[in-house]
Amino acid sequence: AEGPLAQKQPNIVFMLTDNFGYGDLGSYGGGVLRGVPTPKLDEFARQGLRLTNFNVEPECTPSRSALMTGRMPIRSGTDFVAELGTVDGLAPCEYTLAELLSDAGYATALYGKWHLGSAQERLPNRRGFDEWFGIPRTSNEAACIVQPGFRPDIPPMPVLEGIRGEPSVEVQPYDLDARARIDRNLTEKAVAYIHSHSREEKPFFLYVPFTLPHSPPLPHPDFVDPNRTQYQNVLAEIDSNAGRIIDAVDAAGVADVTIVIFASDNGPETLQGISVAYGGQSDPGPFRGEFPSAWEGAIRVPCILRWPGRIKPGRVSNEMVSIQDFYRTFARIAGASHLVPSDRAIDSIDQSDFLFDNKEKSNRDSLIWFLDQEMLAVKLPRFKAHLRIRETAHGAVMMPGQQAFSAKKVELAKPWIFDLENDPKELWNIAAMNPWIGHVLGPLFAAYANSTVVFPNIKPSSNVCPWPPSAQKNGTGRSAFSV
Numbered sequence: 001a002e003g004p005l006a007q008k009q010p011n012i013v014f015m016l017t018d019n020f021g022y023g024d025l026g027s028y029g030g031g032v033l034r035g036v037p038t039p040k041l042d043e044f045a046r047q048g049l050r051l052t053n054f055n056v057e058p059e060c061t062p063s064r065s066a067l068m069t070g071r072m073p074i075r076s077g078t079d080f081v082a083e084l085g086t087v088d089g090l091a092p093c094e095y096t097l098a099e100l101l102s103d104a105g106y107a108t109a110l111y112g113k114w115h116l117g118s119a120q121e122r123l124p125n126r127r128g129f130d131e132w133f134g135i136p137r138t139s140n141e142a143a144c145i146v147q148p149g150f151r152p153d154i155p156p157m158p159v160l161e162g163i164r165g166e167p168s169v170e171v172q173p174y175d176l177d178a179r180a181r182i183d184r185n186l187t188e189k190a191v192a193y194i195h196s197h198s199r200e201e202k203p204f205f206l207y208v209p210f211t212l213p214h215s216p217p218l219p220h221p222d223f224v225d226p227n228r229t230q231y232q233n234v235l236a237e238i239d240s241n242a243g244r245i246i247d248a249v250d251a252a253g254v255a256d257v258t259i260v261i262f263a264s265d266n267g268p269e270t271l272q273g274i275s276v277a278y279g280g281q282s283d284p285g286p287f288r289g290e291f292p293s294a295w296e297g298a299i300r301v302p303c304i305l306r307w308p309g310r311i312k313p314g315r316v317s318n319e320m321v322s323i324q325d326f327y328r329t330f331a332r333i334a335g336a337s338h339l340v341p342s343d344r345a346i347d348s349i350d351q352s353d354f355l356f357d358n359k360e361k362s363n364r365d366s367l368i369w370f371l372d373q374e375m376l377a378v379k380l381p382r383f384k385a386h387l388r389i390r391e392t393a394h395g396a397v398m399m400p401g402q403q404a405f406s407a408k409k410v411e412l413a414k415p416w417i418f419d420l421e422n423d424p425k426e427l428w429n430i431a432a433m434n435p436w437i438g439h440v441l442g443p444l445f446a447a448y449a450n451s452t453v454v455f456p457n458i459k460p461s462s463n464v465c466p467w468p469p470s471a472q473k474n475g476t477g478r479s480a481f482s483v
Helices: 039-047 059-071 095-104 141-144 176-198 230-251 325-334 351-358 435-454
Strands: 010-016 051-054 109-114 131-135 158-163 169-173 204-209 257-263 300-306 315-317 367-371 375-379 381-393 407-418
Touching: 010 039, 010 059, 010 176, 010 230, 039 230, 039 257, 039 300, 059 095, 095 109, 095 204, 095 325, 109 176, 141 176, 176 204, 176 230, 230 257, 257 325, 257 381, 325 351, 375 435, 381 435
Parallel strands: 010 204, 010 257, 051 315, 109 131, 109 204
Antiparallel strands: 051 300, 131 158, 158 169, 257 300, 367 375, 375 381, 381 407
């Protein structure tokens, strides 16, 4: 037993949007400012905890990997979005959050975007989920068919569904019509799942990674308003879909025993092109940058949590939390910390006392970001150091809209240091007058390097885990490279 938290295993409903900026929701400064009120999620924020320093990874796959493994994605070989035609996703030896909760007695389901492996052996129903419905990769593939020069012999990405122990099967091609309707479909499945499983004694983990607002941002036909941009219509649909899932928890009478979370996998995307309507899209709020980068606008996103009786309504915190941290935190509240592996580096930090017991301070004091096997940045509670940045492309190479996506990678001669409290847009490099920060960064770099000697990173696309197998588990609640 692990104290009061283990007396009753709570249900967990985790909603994750796709490329949703900090400044889109009304509760984060958007909403009516964007021309679209978000009443459902704003009310949800008033009922629970709104995090203003919640950190994710620079791209879709890395963030989902961090959530599912509690590890920095570079350790799993998943710190970038794999090119089509290559082996993608998590190696078979990774122990996912769904597997951990399943081993702890939970029913598990995923409805939405996976992006952690396309092969049958890497799909959700082989990685701890009892059932799933959704897409294996990402939504821009739905737009391929309308691009000039597209080869019709290349099969479209399918919408799939599957159950544990059986192969996943194709439901339909993921074309533009399916793209516009899929979030309505997965919302209805999530609502039905909540109602059916709320009548059972077994707790459930329901993971709902929405496909919106990723490009092309196409709303369900019911949300098309010709006086709005398509992104505005999508924002209205996101609020409605999330609200329906929250309402389902309440209607089922399980709100007091259910943790509900709404978050995003990374910051804004503003790509323009065929199938993407002209106009403003997702917004980073007071921050700078878009994915894939380590600017605050790319890695700081909305996150709202509700657990009546455990989270004080209307609470707001600017303490640092990472998407990695849900791994140990959920293990703790499920009474399953003993299942967290000790035969590999686990970077997740148990935040259960901070999130659910109203502790004032987070248990995290640093974060490191990697992309494409290179270190990008390090974040401390107040300061941020960039080692590599994405620079806007120059010359004949043009990318309409989102510059970071096709930008050059630039390795800085010396780290750029920013004071995030006084400079949230990261415009003023204060490194020259603050060399003392090196005394903080140096041990973090050394601790990470030393951890890879003990627990080498998995190579991208590999099926081989480079550490010796062990049946030992631990429950220390601290990062694998804490100093």
